[in-house]
Amino acid sequence: MKKQRDIFIAFFRSGILGYGGGPSSIPLVYKEVVERFDWMNAEEFGDILALANTLPGPINTKMAGYIGYRVGGYVGMVNAILASILPTIVAMILLFASINKIKQFNWVNGMIAAIIPVVGVMMGTLTWQFLKNTKKDFGTGKTIVLSVLILIVLQFFHIHPAIVIAVFLIAAFVQRDKEEQVVKKKERTGA
Known part of the structure; x- marks a missing residue:
């Protein structure tokens, strides 16, 4: 105890x-x-x-x-x-x-209302950083196509974001495994 x-x-x-x-x-x-x-x-x-x-x-x-x-x-x-x-x-x-x-005081409502744009700017900055990193890894064309595709899936098909993230994670793991297999095959053949 x-x-x-x-x-x-x-x-x-x-x-x-x-x-x-x-x-x-x-x-x-x-x-x-x-x-x-x-x-x-x-x-x-x-x-x-x-x-x-x-x-x-x-x-x-x-x-x-x-x-x-x-x-x-x-x-x-x-x-x-x-x-x-x-x-x-x-x-x-x-x-x-x-x-x-x-919360009935005006100054409290003003403080609470001021939080919304600050969070919006922080989320926008984070999104911009993600886009820059994606552009660096995939190039501008693939980044635009992926962004539009994700927007369509989320907004028009109402797919939950967690499902989209899970699909992309699985795709990344599968792609990495394929790349590792190609490298191993080249090492075995001496190419």
């Missing part, structure tokens, strides 16, 4: 003090896991950090899940994940509750 309490305390502290997201909480997790509770050494922590960076999703919850499991089994994993996300959940509930109470 003391071990589960320590797991909760370690990840709750790093979750509540790690303002700014995952990268800001990594040093806090290190301090708790390596220095305070001595659950692993610095090298092991570095390995876990490297592995967590390769997987999708928030780094703090991935590290919490693995370290919690390693220290306290499945209960420790759930405990650590809940402890790391609980501060964010509480903060969001308080934020939304306070916004609902003061």
